[in-house]
């Protein structure tokens with residue numbers, strides 16, 4: 001891949017020295033020893049859903065391979081090991097002052113270690129007793145069920161997730177919004193329709209048998225670093241990696257993995273991509289239809305497989321046959337030759353895994369994107385055999401577990417039945433709010449109580465002004481959290497906002513479990529917090545939720561206090577959640593396991609007729625507005641670009657740990673990465689300060705960074721960029737199109753000449 005443009009001022013490879021430097025720095029801090037102890041604690045990594053750790057020890061993956069822990073997990077632990085926020089801190093600083101803090105500054109305040117409340121009209125958060133918290137909660141939850149909602153983020157345990165939805169279902173509310181609504185919902189919705197199962201059909205072991213991985217809209221070197229070890233090994237055994245991404249992520253070209261230190265040292269890293277397709281954002285359906293067309297033309301379709309195991313394939317092949325190459329290539333911006341080369345690699349490989357992340361899901365046609373990938377997998381017979389299949393790469397470490405536990409507005413029929421049996425009543429049929437609907441409902445004054453189990457509902461949403469205004473219509477908000485974040489100071493309720501401090505995964509006084517994106521269930525041992533009473537007054541999430549339920553329901557229809565024993569919760573989960581039977585005995589056996597019914601090594605799928613269902617995916621018509629649509633004068637110079645927002649290695653979602661992105665050469669958070677030709681044609685210069693304006697707001701003094709991104713496309717960091725745009729949503733999943741937003745970049749005339 002010698003012809004690839006490197007980022008102008010970024011790194012020559014992903015991973016590598018910056019990662020090792022970070023490990024050394026952290027080890028030498030005063031908390032270094034505790035950090036290593038925690039890394040060795042038997043619990044799953046807090047950070048991403050690739051999954052590392054658990055009963056085999058902190059550094060081991062489910063295949064028993066060592067050195068599988070990346071610097072991100074160190075970062076996450078280091079943040080949790082910070083001292084508690086001093087008593088008196090919140091008396092000293094008023095809200096107005098707290099609202100000036102950046103994301104990074106919020107996180108660095110330290111651990112939340114005692115419950116807090118912002119009372120009606122108050123200017124300061126103040127300490128509150130747990131007793132009063134439960135009194136307030138009892139009142140707040142004793143209202144019409146449709147006016148209660150929860151939001152959750154995927155760091156809490158399966159047990160806490162299960163209890164959260166059980167509490168809500170017992171009240172008669174289905175308003176279980178979750179961060180997955182902003183993330184992989186299109187994968188879950190799409191895969192369920194095609195295969196009858198919404199998660200990856202490829203486990204780690206299966207991935208190791210693949211000879212081709214198509215990696216679509218994923219920046220795995222930064223966001224799932226240990227996945228890179230699999231790609232390195234695949235290339236070493238002669239396999240191919242096809243990358244589909246509008247931006248050249250340097251770690252997808254070359255990656256230096258600490259798991260292979262000698263090779264990294266000698267060669268500067270391993271080659272990753274065999275073919276890099278830099279398409280127009282939002283055009284993946286066009287590319288995949290193009291791949292299908294080319295597979296037809298090259299006679300690489302598995303017709304027998306299609307007629308035996310799939311349903312609806314004729315229409316899809318017809319669509320591909322009849323659509324013109326012109327439409328395909330102009331929509332996705334790739335040449336017929338590039339598409340043909342990719343189709344040839346896919347069609348001639350034996351076992352192809354199609355893996356994707358946010359570049360696929362965060363679009364107004366996210367579900368269609370997923371369909372078009374699944375169709376391509378099926379047309380080439382790459383679903384339902386070892387080493388092949390569809391693999392959404394999940395985000396938060398237990399986000400998939402939340403879905404399995406029933407924290408979703410699309411509850412599976414089997415779970416619905418099991419829960420109504422458990423609760424002794426039928427569940428409410430009123431559809432629940434997903435995250436975007438929750439914001440809209442709140443804005444319309446339809447929500448009075450909001451309980452947030454982790455996350456940062458405010459900063460994770462597009463249009464922060466709207467999110468703030470919507471949250472301010474809610475009477476009472478409970479933020480259950482380990483550390484302060486932007487949402488705690490900006491996403492305030494109308495009457496009262498409570499900040500409730502909880503133990504994290506390695507501190508809980510009981511065992512918990514989590515589920516990785518590869519469908520592997522890990523057991524987390526109990527632990528101890530470095531925060532000690534009397535200064536610290538934390539609660540476990542399980543205790544908090546069950547205690548609220550106990551205040552509301554006593555012992556009906558189940559003994560909620562008995563559910564404070566997580567062994568018992570696991571028994572209940574094993575009885576009510578499909579594929580989780582083994583959870584009933586995990587305390588004794590310590591046997592971590594792959595969830596039954598998820599991995600398909602045979603082309604038989606849990607759909608009504610046992611066949612995969614294939615849906616036609618229309619090619620999107622992509623347009624861009626003129627600068628005047630952003631209020632620029634006819635003669636004013638400005639360039640409209642397609643902005644994609646995402647994350648750097650040194651942040652975890654809305655929480656920023658380090659401001660620079662060394663890999664992309666972005667020195668701080670207030671940058672926009674642009675293509676050098678665009679910079680030139682717009683009469684701008686690298687490092688110039690510009691204004692970036694979207695349909696919801698603007699950011700001034702943004703520095704232009706020239707980078708290896710497709711012409712017409714730009715990249716900025718979230719959550720900062722969430723002030724800029726409203727974002728359309730995918731009607732099939734509710735997920736916002738964070739990856740394709742029109743913005744105008746220009747020099748503010750007020751600043752010209754200054």
Ligand SMILES: Nc1nc2c(c(=O)[nH]1)N[C@H]1C(S)=C(S)[C@@H](COP(=O)(O)OP(=O)(O)OC[C@H]3O[C@@H](n4cnc5c(=O)[nH]c(N)nc54)[C@H](O)[C@@H]3O)O[C@H]1N2
Nearest residue numbers: 217218219223281282357358359395396646647651652653
């Ligand atoms: N270090 C770190 N790790 C994380 C997180 C974090 O914040 N920091 N967050 C976790 C979470 S919750 C998640 S969901 C994952 C996210 O992991 P990823 O999905 O890998 O992360 P993103 O930065 O959102 O963007 C992914 C890639 O999509 C590309 N892209 C943009 N638009 C398009 C398009 O239209 N088509 C295609 N094919 N590609 C496109 C971008 O260039 C980018 O490389 O990471 C998890 N891990």
Ligand SMILES: Nc1nc2c(c(=O)[nH]1)N[C@H]1C(S)=C(S)[C@@H](COP(=O)(O)OP(=O)(O)OC[C@H]3O[C@@H](n4cnc5c(=O)[nH]c(N)nc54)[C@H](O)[C@@H]3O)O[C@H]1N2
Nearest residue numbers: 153179183454455456460480481483485645653654718738
């Ligand atoms: N513009 C733009 N916006 C996006 C995205 C994008 O790519 N672009 N990505 C979207 C995606 S993929 C996601 S997943 C969402 C993320 O949205 P969220 O999941 O809502 O946000 P996070 O920043 O991950 O939440 C972090 C907070 O969780 C709390 N926390 C950490 N550990 C624990 C714990 O063990 N228990 C509890 N109770 N709390 C804990 C901490 O207080 C921390 O501040 O953002 C979405 N927003």
Ligand code: SF4
Nearest residue numbers: 045047048051070226
């Ligand atoms: S790849 Fe993900 S799960 Fe594995 S150590 Fe890194 S952050 Fe943790």
Ligand SMILES: [Mo]
Nearest residue numbers: 183184395396
């Ligand atoms: Mo995510």
